[in-house]
Amino acid sequence: MNILIAPDSFKGCMSSVEAAEAIQRGIKRSPFRGATVKTVPMADGGEGTVDALLAPLSAEKIKVKTVDPIGRETLGFFAWNEARKVAVIETASASGITLLSEDELDPEAATTHGTGIIMRAALDKGAEEIVLGIGGSATVDGGAGFLQELGAEFIDKSGQSIKRVSGRLSEIHQITTKSLDERLVKVKLIVASDVKNPLLGENGAIAVFGPQKGVKKEEIRNYETGMKQFADITASVTGEDLRDRPGAGAAGGFGFSLMSYLGGEVRNGFDLISDLTNLEQKIEWADIIISGEGRLDEQTFFGKGPMGLARMALNKKKTALLFGGAVSESFIKNTLNENNLIPVSLINEITTLEEAMENGAELLEQASWHTMKTLHTGALKLKRFI
Structure with missing residues (x-):
């Protein structure tokens, strides 16, 4: 047998x-x-994505000093294949919910900055293709922290640059991408996600996934308002509105930013990994x-x-x-x-x-x-x- x-x-x-x-x-x-x-x-794009693809990609595991969702130093990682210039990153290793205890869940403060640090490390390696798994995040920052780490600037209503973007998306009144890492334009980005939710509404990032990340029932409307404002500004910056695209609501809106600003191709995480591991044949x-x-x-x-x-x-x-x-x-x-x-x-x-x-x-x-x-x-x- x-x-x-x-x-x-x-x-x-x-x-x-x-x-x-x-x-x-x-x-x-x-x-x-x-x-x-x-x-x-x-794996399906969440915790374990890197380990699942190490052997199929003949990759090594690269460790990176980064920060967790609430800014504490931690050790993240990504998979790296030098010959193919392919990196695999999992959001869960730096911005994951399992990095926090239940009483540390803080949707207002939690960010994807740590995942941005790992992305920059992969770019420094010379990555030409990046698979980014976005499952298991602790954040509802719309990926703003990630973008900020890679050079995007977020301006408040007084015209001041926001030092650390987090779940307080309603504070953002202007977004500037002129300093965004230019290497991102040349990279093929595949986003592995296990959900198809849109960004907003009753099936969106806040309503469906916010509570498990610490958003209280009475706070959902405020967070939704902030996410909508972020989506409106993003649409004006990029020239297209992807808020209703399947997967936009993944990882607290991270999927929306990866598609909108970096042209990420969202694929079902399980389908992607099953293809790379020849699962059907097995x-x-x-x-x-x-x-x-x-x-x-x-x-x-x-x-x-x-x-x-x-x-x-x-x-x-x-x-x-x-x-x-x-x-x-x-x-x-x-x-x-x-x-x-x-x-x-x-x-x-x-x-x-x-x-x-x-x-x-x-x-x-x-x-x-x-x-x-x-x-x-x-x-x-x-x-x-x-």
Whole structure:
């Protein structure tokens, strides 16, 4: 039997590489210990994107001194292939929500400056093509901090330059791009995102993703007003209005700026990475496909890697196992009719979220072992082998 292990990261708990290793350890303890196993750590543009593409791109991991969303020094990174002059950057490594504790979430202060620092480091390396994953950000600054780090200037109503642009987009009254790093014009920029939301409105950056980044319900209107003002000024500067373009609302409006100012091509993160890793070919080879992420819920159905992988597997009549730190009732309900799709939760009635986060790898290994053992007994359907 051939088994493909291709998990996403379990946000704040395990990288995709660590998750793949834990699942494989469980299989090696199970009745399927003699199976041929391949691991392909996955990502969809968020945390783990760099690690997922190191091997496929024959790249090295370059570390960069940068800052986190609230300005503290941290160590970021990007993948680099010298021969092809290709860099892969993930916003999560410098501007990610997992870099902050819950009580540190501050949408007014959080910025994408740190990601701009990493972008400049990639340009200094001589990058001619950059893949920028924008999932998992802690920001709603519309990418303004990123642009400022690369030379854009933001002016307030008194005509003064704003020192550090953040989520206070309503303070911006003028944007100047004459000093924007000229190397950006020559770079091919591919933006990897797992969402298609527009910039504004009930399905936009603030309304949908703001609350998880610390925006209070009563503050949504003010942040939305600031984002609209930013979009209006940007349209006047660039000569085109991309606020309704799919993906504009990704990463707190970062997608909008990358398209508007840098001509970034937004691609579905899972599709991009699956192409670069020859995932379809590996699914053809496998008999069982295993994936997972921190939580399987309704968002998993919209562009998330594990569900994209499961759909590819099911289309080829293969069995797919999806492990989740937690699995929502809505996810279970929506997958009831998929006989060859088996969701497995790491959290049960005696496991708290805190315990699961602290012991994620151990719980995932145990779940892998138990699920494979149960498959072998025939208690779970595996039509091709039982």
